[in-house]
Amino acid sequence: TMSSSQLAVARRETGLSGSADEVLGQAVVQVAKAVRARMAGAGFRVGELCRPVDVARMVVAAGDPFEVTAGELTGKERFGLPERLGPESVAVHRDWVAIDGAYHRAFVLGWPKTLVRPEWMWRLMSLPGPNMVTAVFEAVPPSRADRDREARASRQRANNTIVAARRGGAVRVADSTRESSLRADEAAVAQGHEELDVYAVVVITARTE
Numbered sequence: 001t002m003s004s005s006q007l008a009v010a011r012r013e014t015g016l017s018g019s020a021d022e023v024l025g026q027a028v029v030q031v032a033k034a035v036r037a038r039m040a041g042a043g044f045r046v047g048e049l050c051r052p053v054d055v056a057r058m059v060v061a062a063g064d065p066f067e068v069t070a071g072e073l074t075g076k077e078r079f080g081l082p083e084r085l086g087p088e089s090v091a092v093h094r095d096w097v098a099i100d101g102a103y104h105r106a107f108v109l110g111w112p113k114t115l116v117r118p119e120w121m122w123r124l125m126s127l128p129g130p131n132m133v134t135a136v137f138e139a140v141p142p143s144r145a146d147r148d149r150e151a152r153a154s155r156q157r158a159n160n161t162i163v164a165a166r167r168g169g170a171v172r173v174a175d176s177t178r179e180s181s182l183r184a185d186e187a188a189v190a191q192g193h194e195e196l197d198v199y200a201v202v203v204i205t206a207r208t209e
Contacts, residue, residue, distance in 0.1 A: 056082030
């Protein structure tokens with residue numbers, strides 16, 4: 001998002017010229033090239049920038065991946081003009097969205113704090129349609145992280161004491177695992193690692209509701 005004052009700064013600092021729309025278009029391409037160069041420099045394999053026709057095809061295919069699309073460019077697309085700019089129909093319901101002939105549903109999952117089996121998301125990922133998983137990492141302010149970690153540790157110690165007293169001094173494996181996880185968190189913070197909130201957004205796509 002750019003304001004008129006930011007646009008003036010962009011013109012002055014980058015040497016871009018032309019109308020506001022032309023400068024914005026050029027600025028977007030410059031930013032994309034800069035990001036591409038940084039990623040390539042970090043060791044990622046990065047493809048070429050997509051043409052407007054390619055972007056339009058990706059948008060349509062993301063909306064309905066079950067629709068068969070022609071591999072060859074149409075006559076209109078050969079001149080750089082997209083055949084379709086987006087979906088032909090969209091139906092929005094409380095827990096799913098239908099785009100053309102495909103149904104999409106999103107789930108937000110709390111990321112496991114301890115080791116889990118590799119197939120822990122099998123119920124979602126076993127569907128035959130496309131599945132998209134996005135893991136989001138958000139830094140926790142150190143003051144809140146310290147408070148939360150100390151509160152978790154205090155609760156865990158209290159729970160372990162109560163359970164052990166009821167069991168004649170025996171500590172459950174699950175409680176011992178949680179305590180070890182808390183100690184590992186503290187050790188990681190002591191080594192300079194930042195605490196993160198982690199959650200996953202999973203979007204599944206199917207032919208029917």
